[in-house]
Amino acid sequence: MAAMAGKVEGKERRRSGEREKRRNFAVLKLRCTHPFALMAAFLVLSVSSSFPQQNLTVPPAPSDNLLQVESDLPIRYFPQEREWRTLDGTGTIKIRFRELTIFARKARYSEREQILEAQEGLRAIWQDGVEFEGGTARYFVNERRWIVEGGKATFDPSYFGEGVAAPLYLTLQTMRGTDERLMAERGTFSSCDRPHPHYSLRAQSAEALPGDRLILRRVGIYIGETKLLGIGRFTISLKPRLRQNRLPITPDVGSERYSGFFLRTSVSLFDTRTQSADLVLDWSERRGIGYGIEHDYSTRRFQGGTNFFIQRSPFAGTEQTFSWRHQHQLLPGLLFTAFWDERRNTPFGGRSYTSSSKQFSLRQSWRRGSTELALRMLSYGGFGDDRTWTLTHSFSTGKQWLNLFLTMRETARPGQPTDKELNERIEIRRRISDEWDMALRFEQRVDLDKDKYTGDNFYYALDRTPEMLFSFRPRSSGFFRPNIAIGLARWSEPQFVGIGQPVQSFTTERLHFRLDTPYRTLKLTGNLSYSHNAVFEQFLYGNDTAQYFYSYRSTLTWRFGRNSQMDLSYWLQKRRGYTPFRSDTLTSYENLDWRLQISPSPKFFLSATTGLDLERDFFRDLLLNLRWQPSQGMALDLSTGYSLERGKWQDILGRFLLSRPSGLGLPAYGTFVSYYGLQPTPFAEERPAPPPGGFRSELTFRYSPTQGQWTRVRFFLDWSITRTVRLETLLGYSGVLRKMDITQFRLTKDLHCYQIWAIYNRERREFRIFFVIKAFPLLQQFFGTSDQGAFLDTSLGQVY
Numbered sequence: 001m002a003a004m005a006g007k008v009e010g011k012e013r014r015r016s017g018e019r020e021k022r023r024n025f026a027v028l029k030l031r032c033t034h035p036f037a038l039m040a041a042f043l044v045l046s047v048s049s050s051f052p053q054q055n056l057t058v059p060p061a062p063s064d065n066l067l068q069v070e071s072d073l074p075i076r077y078f079p080q081e082r083e084w085r086t087l088d089g090t091g092t093i094k095i096r097f098r099e100l101t102i103f104a105r106k107a108r109y110s111e112r113e114q115i116l117e118a119q120e121g122l123r124a125i126w127q128d129g130v131e132f133e134g135g136t137a138r139y140f141v142n143e144r145r146w147i148v149e150g151g152k153a154t155f156d157p158s159y160f161g162e163g164v165a166a167p168l169y170l171t172l173q174t175m176r177g178t179d180e181r182l183m184a185e186r187g188t189f190s191s192c193d194r195p196h197p198h199y200s201l202r203a204q205s206a207e208a209l210p211g212d213r214l215i216l217r218r219v220g221i222y223i224g225e226t227k228l229l230g231i232g233r234f235t236i237s238l239k240p241r242l243r244q245n246r247l248p249i250t251p252d253v254g255s256e257r258y259s260g261f262f263l264r265t266s267v268s269l270f271d272t273r274t275q276s277a278d279l280v281l282d283w284s285e286r287r288g289i290g291y292g293i294e295h296d297y298s299t300r301r302f303q304g305g306t307n308f309f310i311q312r313s314p315f316a317g318t319e320q321t322f323s324w325r326h327q328h329q330l331l332p333g334l335l336f337t338a339f340w341d342e343r344r345n346t347p348f349g350g351r352s353y354t355s356s357s358k359q360f361s362l363r364q365s366w367r368r369g370s371t372e373l374a375l376r377m378l379s380y381g382g383f384g385d386d387r388t389w390t391l392t393h394s395f396s397t398g399k400q401w402l403n404l405f406l407t408m409r410e411t412a413r414p415g416q417p418t419d420k421e422l423n424e425r426i427e428i429r430r431r432i433s434d435e436w437d438m439a440l441r442f443e444q445r446v447d448l449d450k451d452k453y454t455g456d457n458f459y460y461a462l463d464r465t466p467e468m469l470f471s472f473r474p475r476s477s478g479f480f481r482p483n484i485a486i487g488l489a490r491w492s493e494p495q496f497v498g499i500g501q502p503v504q505s506f507t508t509e510r511l512h513f514r515l516d517t518p519y520r521t522l523k524l525t526g527n528l529s530y531s532h533n534a535v536f537e538q539f540l541y542g543n544d545t546a547q548y549f550y551s552y553r554s555t556l557t558w559r560f561g562r563n564s565q566m567d568l569s570y571w572l573q574k575r576r577g578y579t580p581f582r583s584d585t586l587t588s589y590e591n592l593d594w595r596l597q598i599s600p601s602p603k604f605f606l607s608a609t610t611g612l613d614l615e616r617d618f619f620r621d622l623l624l625n626l627r628w629q630p631s632q633g634m635a636l637d638l639s640t641g642y643s644l645e646r647g648k649w650q651d652i653l654g655r656f657l658l659s660r661p662s663g664l665g666l667p668a669y670g671t672f673v674s675y676y677g678l679q680p681t682p683f684a685e686e687r688p689a690p691p692p693g694g695f696r697s698e699l700t701f702r703y704s705p706t707q708g709q710w711t712r713v714r715f716f717l718d719w720s721i722t723r724t725v726r727l728e729t730l731l732g733y734s735g736v737l738r739k740m741d742i743t744q745f746r747l748t749k750d751l752h753c754y755q756i757w758a759i760y761n762r763e764r765r766e767f768r769i770f771f772v773i774k775a776f777p778l779l780q781q782f783f784g785t786s787d788q789g790a791f792l793d794t795s796l797g798q799v800y
Helices: 002-014 035-044 454-458 672-676
Strands: 024-029 066-071 075-078 083-086 093-097 100-104 106-110 115-126 130-140 145-155 168-177 182-190 199-209 213-223 226-237 252-256 260-271 275-284 288-298 302-313 317-331 334-346 353-366 369-380 385-396 400-412 419-431 436-447 463-472 483-495 504-516 520-523 528-541 546-560 564-577 589-601 604-613 622-631 634-643 652-660 695-704 709-720 725-734 739-751 754-761 766-773
Touching: 168 199, 182 213, 226 260, 275 302
Parallel strands: none
Antiparallel strands: 024 066, 066 093, 075 083, 083 106, 093 100, 100 115, 106 115, 115 130, 130 145, 145 168, 168 182, 182 199, 199 213, 213 226, 252 260, 252 766, 260 275, 275 288, 288 302, 302 317, 317 334, 334 353, 353 369, 369 385, 385 400, 400 419, 419 436, 436 463, 463 483, 483 504, 504 528, 520 528, 528 546, 546 564, 564 589, 589 604, 604 622, 622 634, 634 652, 652 695, 695 709, 709 725, 725 739, 739 754, 754 766
């Protein structure tokens, strides 16, 4: 190495004018036992700024040990101190190894002390979403430990999987540890990226288990520089979050009709590699004190969770809820699942009522199929019990499939006989050739209680004992090359004579023959086309009865203008004969429909639809739809109908959408539900707020010409009043009730890393104030919900 260093110094003297113009680059394969050990690699490179780009290699090693070093700085070896150092200059040294990338402006390695040190602009980035910036870092090669003096770790939301919506930051004074355990002194944890965070958890010491949890000791909870609460120990999970609820200790304060004034929160009890638990606290003015435990666990073979909550009300008594969910991989391919949910109410001076739902299943899966046995039990608190056993089995090969489904159900009701029945279904399908398929089915219901249960008199079931079906699909289909299906079966169907009379079963053979042609389109001229298809079916029964039916559907289409067309459709279906089975009963019809669509530009669309029922000799209503969108941020929709038979107009439905700036676009039809989604979503995943001064709005209405009144009006507004204040409004008026039936507001104050919500819901007589940390979004919506907590249906009813 000394000889190589001398050679380097000689070249430096001869090429000193190029020292600051060259960039060092090397690729090396080596074996490293720790990511920080890779920084020692540059000790063998003796690369200075005078070298042109080159590759230095050693005997091949596994490809995952590929090391890449790039340096803007010269690197020199000092024989007397036995040290490698980067020389002064501008730029950084960059080392990449596996998922880790390290940057620094100064680095040295001591062969005598076996210490690697990096400082000034130290930055380490892991691909799994963790980034660290520090002042000075030392790595002790022999001991495989390291020390960092002053630094800040950033955890990207992707590091946690789900449940975190913004980066998390850990600032510390000193940190030391190995690749398995980190110890820090005087750490500050927050999701605020400012030098003086708006809120933080400050700990005298911290311990981090990478990919598992962060343990803070002697913790203070701060808003700015004001300490709100002190905790001896606080744990934050670094695993993908098992529950996406609010951050522990975040309060939920408000007032509503059923509870009065309330205060709710949760406190983390522990969070280990395999399990976590929170204590849930709930106090309300009318429902009293409630408390419970939320516990989750997860290992390599099983996972699940338990929830228990009890509410002691001074007015209503005691309410208890318990739930347990569990999944266990017993053997490869063998999965056991369990679910248990139980609720108990005990009013003052009364008896307890308990309702429960339990489900257990055992499933065996393999490459060609699966088998599952499940038991489901429902209890209705003394008003009855249900028990259902289910067995399913599926198996498939390249050209054949087997499906088995068995269900045995028992239903017990007070004062009635227990209903017991067995349903069984077996189906075998086989691909005979490219054109022919075959299916064999067996399906029946067995009444095990022998008509003791009176509900059997109204139960419908179709038994196939058995049924065989052959189907044919030609390789090249056409109107005169139809698909063919032939079925031969023995059917059994209940015949209901009258109320209170025993059910009579009718059984006979059934032969079914079907021809259907695929839908074909013929181009008559440049703008004129004709589409049609036909179906014919014949039924023969064992009691010397028969029926057949035929149908024909066709459409003549004329396209004109840029995007306009007119359609004339004829639909025909006729039935002849008699069938003893209700399942084979078909309806006859003959219709002539007319449709017109005019759209000279993307900004305008008009459609009209009507028809003539030739079978019953009456005209269908004329339906009219109009959409006018003069700009990207404004649109008007109108829809109505006119009865040609009665000469009366139907209700007029309208929608006016306006947004500013126009680049925000327009919300979809359905007001609030389509705006935020049918399912609850975390606040951070909702539609982002408009820019300051911008808004999105939607006004929908329904007007009845016959009654001369507005039967329903809905208004939705999402308005960013300023950069930090957002107002969301949902209003509704019912002309039938002649009053406002929806009045809801949500005012949001954005304070950089957290928000304060003020929510008013008149339907629930509720007012809430939320302290919401952006990094930990809420799943509860509270805005746009009914008095039962379900999403409001803000549609206008039937749309013509």
